[in-house]
Amino acid sequence: MAARRNTTEDEPALIWERPEPPHRPVPSPLSRARIVRAAIDLADTGGLDEVSLRKVAATLDAGPMRLYGYVATKDELLDLMVDAVYAEITPPEPTGEDWRTALRSLAHRTRQAALRHEWLADLLGGRPHIGPNALAHLEATMSALDAAPGFNDIDTVMRAAGTVHAYTLGALRTEITGRRAERASGMTEQQWQTASSPYFARMLATGRYPTLAKIMHEAAHPDTDTTFDTGLDCVLDGIATRLGSECR
Structure with missing residues (x-):
């Protein structure tokens, strides 16, 4: 069993609030950002099976025990990796677009990130992601709906956002599973x-x-881009029809 770092009673339990160790310039400088970047590179190349604190430490030319000062478990590392990708998805500032354009843009940005980092689709869904970038993404989604005509209560906002999320996640998993199967078989779709x-x-x-x-x-x-667009439009049209002419 891998060792894990003990925390004190006064130390925050969640990685998002736990401070990093003091900076040490030698022999190999470390930070959570460097650790997460190395883990993402491993996952992009070989999938999540390639990600372990031992392999990340070797990539950074550091002893595995040093990493436990920054990340206590692999689950924490995976949470940090997902949150780093959410930073690629969420625009830095609100765009002021109408709700359909905003949700379409976020869905496309999510798809683009998932195609760059195929492992992301394996980690989306399930328990909520609560890192700062994931929360910014959730805020961007909910605020685009909450400010729109026709979305008269927060429960309606949540149902609409959940529907778009479910479609996006399902479409991504289907597409990425197909890409993986193609690579595993050694044949293109046409072959x-x-x-x-x-x-x-x-x-x-x-x-x-x-x-x-x-x-x-x-x-x-149609190709995968058109298939994703068409399905997303069906979902958005369905939400607009359900809520009436105000939100179209």
Whole structure:
């Protein structure tokens, strides 16, 4: 079992409020920012399985025990990594855009960040992220809705924000799972379709799957960018329709 740093009764338990150790210039200067950056680089290259305090310490040419002064557990490190990516997603200042434009922009920025850091989709969802950058993202989302006509109470704001978040997360996980499967198989999407098309042709020829046959032969099959945009617009249109003409 990995060692972990003990905290005193007066020391804040959460990483967000716990001070860093005093600066030590030698032999290898450390900071939470450097530790998190190294962990993100490891995850970007090899996935979350590559992230451990031992591997991060080796990357920074530091002893693992030194890292426990900055980060007590791997869970804390993962929380810090997610919060660092939220800083890439959230605009530094409110944009003043209407609610649809604001939520569309945040969804696109989330997608772009997740495609840069595929591991992010594995950590979104579940328990809320409460780091300062995650809270800024949540504030940007909620404030865009709270100030808009038609969103007359905070419960409506939360339901709408949750719906957009659920769509964005689901779409990202589907897209990233597809990218991972493509890399694991060694085949591009086109190569996979070519290899599997004889099987599909035989199955569709049975007549048991008429709707799937229609999809195969008649659907547009847009690229991932268009698919994400179209789905997001359906969600936003649904929210506007539910709340009436005021918020359109």
